[in-house]
Amino acid sequence: MIAKQSRIVDRALTRLKLRQLRLLVAVGSHGNIQNAARELGISQPAATKMIQDLEIDFEVKLFTRTNRGVVPTVFGDTLIRHGKLIFAQVSSAAQELDDLNEGNSGRVIVGTLLAASTKLLPAAITTVLRERPKVAIKISEGTNEVLMPALLSGEIDLVVGRLPSHRHRNKLLQEKLFEDRVIAVVGNDHPLAHAKSLPFERIKPFGWILPPLETTLRRQVDQFFISQHQYSPPFAIESVSYLANRALLQSSDWIGLMPAEVIQQDVENGYLSVLDWDVPFGQSPIGLTYRSDNSLSPAGHAFKDALHRAVKDR
CATH class of the missing domain: 3.40.190.10 (Periplasmic binding protein-like II)
Known part of the structure; x- marks a missing residue:
């Protein structure tokens, strides 16, 4: 196993060319060898040969053919990911040299x-x-x-x-x-803006501005809602735009969930109010x-x- 790894590393260092990596990244992007070859200004047979040479050198299959083109294998995905990183580093080096020159x-x-x-x-x-x-x-x-x-x-x-x-x-x-930590915020004219020691029951009738589904905070929110007898907000939107969220809170009866660090200045300046409700999630x-x-x-x-x-x- 060590001998094989050493052999592949040696081939990569001595034979791998940036042009081959560019082709891999292009094929991964297009899902099509012909379009990738056109992007690089080479013929399709030449592109196919370059990929075959890479597969021989690395001793793995890089792409699987389908009716719609080609799909990277797990080995192809790995090499494409490293290729992108190499090109990003080269671009960063070039940009840094240009910045220093300027x-x-x-x-x-x-x-x-x-x-x-x-x-x-x-x-x-x-x-x-x-x-x-x-x-x-x-x-x-x-x-x-x-x-x-x-x-x-x-x-x-x-x-x-x-x-x-x-x-x-x-x-x-x-x-x-x-x-x-996360706090619940509302506009200054919200019916609950000045209420004290709020239970969640009094918050339920209002709509929410929620973080996107793919975020950790949203998963915590959804788990909390489920724990509250499968609570579902009467209406809700997803948004990561702070300016839009602030405008919505100031003009309607929405409830927003914000990091305390983010909202502190607007609360101190009197633009928004913090609900007197201990948010039971969100500390991170x-x-x-x-x-x-x-x-x-x-x-x-x-x-x-x-x-x-x-x-x-x-």
Whole structure:
């Protein structure tokens, strides 16, 4: 087994070409060798030969033919995933060289979830730009289901927000920054805005703004609703847009679930009210997730350090 692995590694280091990886990624994207070959400007027979050579070198079958084209095998999926990561690293290196050439002193791409976007992230950005004013920073917002695959493929350098509880944890490094809790919020004119010690029974008649189905918080919400005699809200919407959620809460009788860190400033400024109801779910660690220390550029390490400092100054 060790001899076979050594043989495959040697072939990969001496014979694998970026052009072959580009073809694999293109075939995986198109599900069709002909379209992938056209994208790379080569003939279909040449593309087929390149794939066959790869299968011989790695001693595995990379694609399965179907009536609609080709589908990657588990081996093909693995090689495509690593190919994407290689190209992302090459692109990152080229971008970093270009930034240095232009005097920008590096670049960092940060994925963020709602829980980190209002205070923690701006504080870290301010620190980085104060100390490294020429660093280029790009922020990408989304859910873990969107951001984690982008992090794994190298499109994002690190993700800041609620730490994923199950998926992706074995492939990535996580650092907890602090614990956050979820609170129920409403508009100031909501009938329950000023009520005290609310039982869940008084909350039931109202509609809810809920997190998306694929999130950990939504699973916790659904489990709680089930425990409340299979409670189903009279109406509900799914949204991760904070601006839209705030506008809905201010103009109607909806109830929203928000991380305390996110909503604090709007509550203090009098834009929204917190329901006097102890939300029995939703407490979770807020932190940062990244591939490895070696995957971070100097700018990425600076951003990571700034996040830790921002937590201490909270």
